[in-house]
Amino acid sequence: MTTSDEEFGQAVASHRATQRMSQKDLAAALTQAGMKVDAPAVSRIEKGQRAVRLAEALKIADVLGREIGDLVGAKMTAQERMGAAFNNVEWRGNQLAESSARFAEELMNAGVLFGEDPSLLDALDDLAVGRPRDSSDFPRWYAGVVRERVWQVRRERVGQGSYTVYPVAADKPGLLEAITAVADTALLSGGEYEALEESGVMVMGVLDTVADEVKHRPTF
CATH class of the missing domain: 1.10.260.40 (lambda repressor-like DNA-binding domains)
Known part of the structure; x- marks a missing residue:
């Protein structure tokens, strides 16, 4: 057998x-x-x-x-498939959180450059969304550019195979809410950072802890 x-x-x-x-x-x-x-x-x-x-x-x-x-x-039984599916969701969610943290870090790194030399912002003048007001406005400006060019971005994602086709009946706002909630776990405010330091938790280990919990979560 x-x-x-x-x-x-x-x-x-x-x-x-x-x-x-x-x-x-x-x-x-x-x-x-x-x-x-x-x-x-x-x-x-x-x-x-x-x-x-x-x-x-x-x-x-x-x-x-x-x-x-x-x-x-x-x-797999139906219950085992459900457990595996849930584990898959959490594992992917942890990947999304980690990617979101790196993405946010790169946005802020770019903002630092613009803060050091504001004249660089002139190169970002977009016909549809204008230019960032200042270095801290760069993330908002970038979001505007992505939304303005959404079809171009989606075509690129389709070409790379990084896309999801959802049925008409799917709750897209709900999907976006879940994505936003997961991505938000990757961001810490200054107050949260200080609280974690005071509690003895290494900030860089927060996502690793989440990953470890997902890795060792038993199937249902």
């Missing part, structure tokens, strides 16, 4: 072969994504000889461009 580890491994091997990736290629991609494995380890996974934790399974699915259900869904 085929075990669940073997079934998962067979699915991994099938999807890897479909993308014409070698075991070495997959190992390199997983290592770059934070799951340090080599080709022999991938071989053991595909043979069902190495157990895979949920966080690892999610990462393998992500690297292969698949959903976790594509690799294990066929043998």
Whole structure:
């Protein structure tokens, strides 16, 4: 009888072969994504000889461009699929929070440059949205540019494969509210920063703590 580890491994091997990736290629991609494995380890996974934790399974699915259900869904109960889906949402949410933190950091870094030399703002004069009022206005200005060029941005995202098609019945405002809520977890005010320092919590470890909780959350 085929075990669940073997079934998962067979699915991994099938999807890897479909993308014409070698075991070495997959190992390199997983290592770059934070799951340090080599080709022999991938071989053991595909043979069902190495157990895979949920966080690892999610990462393998992500690297292969698949959903976790594509690799294990066929043998999961409805309750297990629900648990895996919820874990997937939280894992992706943590990725979004981390990306949002880096994005905000880059926006503020650009603002620092404009603060040091306000004349640089002249180069940002946009026909539709004008130019930033000052260095602190750069994020708002950038948001205006993105909204003004939304179709161009979306075409670029489609070209990169980074888009989501949602059904007409989907609650888009609700989706945006969830995205905003997750992204907001990556931002700390000065007061929150001081409170965390006083409580002995390292600010840089906040998101890592969230990631650790998601990684070790058991399926339902």
